Amino acid sequence: MTILEVRNLTKRYGEQVAVKDLSFALEEGTATALIGPNGAGKTTTLSMLAGLLRATSGSINWHRESGVGFLPQHPHFFPWMTALEFMEMAAKLSGVHSKNALSQSKKTLEFVGLGSVQNKKTGTFSGGMKQRLGLAQAIVHEPKLLLLDEPVSALDPTGRREIMDLLKSLQPHTTVLYSTHILNDAEQMTDQLLFMQHGKLVEHGSLGEVKERYAEPRIRIRFQTARQAAVFAGQVSWPADLDGSAVELAIEEEGDTAMKKVLAKLADTSEGVVGVEQKTATLEEIFIKVAGGK
Numbered sequence: 563m564t565i566l567e568v569r570n571l572t573k574r575y576g577e578q579v580a581v582k583d584l585s586f587a588l589e590e591g592t593a594t595a596l597i598g599p600n601g602a603g604k605t606t607t608l609s610m611l612a613g614l615l616r617a618t619s620g621s622i623n624w625h626r627e628s629g630v631g632f633l634p635q636h637p638h639f640f641p642w643m644t645a646l647e648f649m650e651m652a653a654k655l656s657g658v659h660s661k662n663a664l665s666q667s668k669k670t671l672e673f674v675g676l677g678s679v680q681n682k683k684t685g686t687f688s689g690g691m692k693q694r695l696g697l698a699q700a701i702v703h704e705p706k707l708l709l710l711d712e713p714v715s716a717l718d719p720t721g722r723r724e725i726m727d728l729l730k731s732l733q734p735h736t737t738v739l740y741s742t743h744i745l746n747d748a749e750q751m752t753d754q755l756l757f758m759q760h761g762k763l764v765e766h767g768s769l770g771e772v773k774e775r776y777a778e779p780r781i782r783i784r785f786q787t788a789r790q791a792a793v794f795a796g797q798v799s800w801p802a803d804l805d806g807s808a809v810e811l812a813i814e815e816e817g818d819t820a821m822k823k824v825l826a827k828l829a830d831t832s833e834g835v836v837g838v839e840q841k842t843a844t845l846e847e848i849f850i851k852v853a854g855g856k
């Protein structure tokens with residue numbers, strides 16, 4: 563079921579078009595990563611979806627009764643409040659009945675790993691703790707749709723992994739749309755990729771679909787020594803790039819065929835092979851290609 567549908571969404575600031583003719587849909591229970599270079603229009607898009615910014619034109623349709631949670635890129639916490647006080651306030655503002663606000667806040671703080679510091683002032687919190695608190699305030703009312711603007715970009719790798727794991731554990735009950743600069747994280751949790759540039763959607767699809775579109779089939783063969791690699795590169799008829807003691811072959815053939823041919827060639831002539839692998843483009847490589855090419 564489609565939980566949110568965006569059609570021809572546009573936001574102008576005077577002459578500047580921050581978001582242009584953006585259309586996409588979110589299916590219930592899925593995770594969508596919104597990626598794109600600085601200034602692409604990600605924050606503007608999420609702010610319009612969260613209802614904080616009025617669109618210049620276009621439409622946003624979603625089931626309002628399912629509830630929406632929003633984590634802004636730079637959430638503001640009142641430093642003199644304890645985490646629990648802040649959460650109770652956030653819970654009430656999000657429509658949690660006041661008699662349930664305390665218990666719901668405690669439960670959510672526990673869920674994001676802040677249970678033991680619930681009575682500490684938020685002003686004393688580290689970046690990672692603040693990010694967890696930001697996530698907690700976004701989910702305290704158990705929304706069906708969660709919008710997160712750069713939920714992990716300010717964190718170290720451990721913190722990022724923890725937050726991503728928390729987000730994954732919300733699925734499939736929650737539909738998540740999040741922007742990120744950390745493409746490795748986007749690869750970990752995404753059913754759909756939306757790639758924005760200059761306010762426009764320039765690529766979208768599942769991770770597999772996008773990868774396939776940009777895949778340049780290559781086979782990488784690692785040798786014990788650079789000399790062995792060079793000898794092999796000189797013997798093959800395919801385009802070959804040397805990379806230290808490895809050779810990368812660009813072979814434009816269907817799936818297994820290329821690999822079979824390479825293995826046959828290796829069995830014939832080569833010494834010192836320590837590994838053979840089919841390479842697929844990483845999201846980072848695709849990002850650079852898309853961002854550089856348009």
Ligand SMILES: Nc1ncnc2c1ncn2[C@@H]1O[C@H](COP(=O)(O)OP(=O)(O)OP(=O)(O)O)[C@@H](O)[C@H]1O
Nearest residue numbers: 575578579580598599600601602603604605606607
């Ligand atoms: N209030 C504003 N007034 C004028 N222009 C704005 C305003 N807010 C954003 N913009 C412009 O709109 C464009 C999109 O900005 P936005 O913050 O949405 O990008 P972003 O993809 O979130 O970037 P980042 O990854 O750096 O957060 C940028 O060119 C920005 O300068």
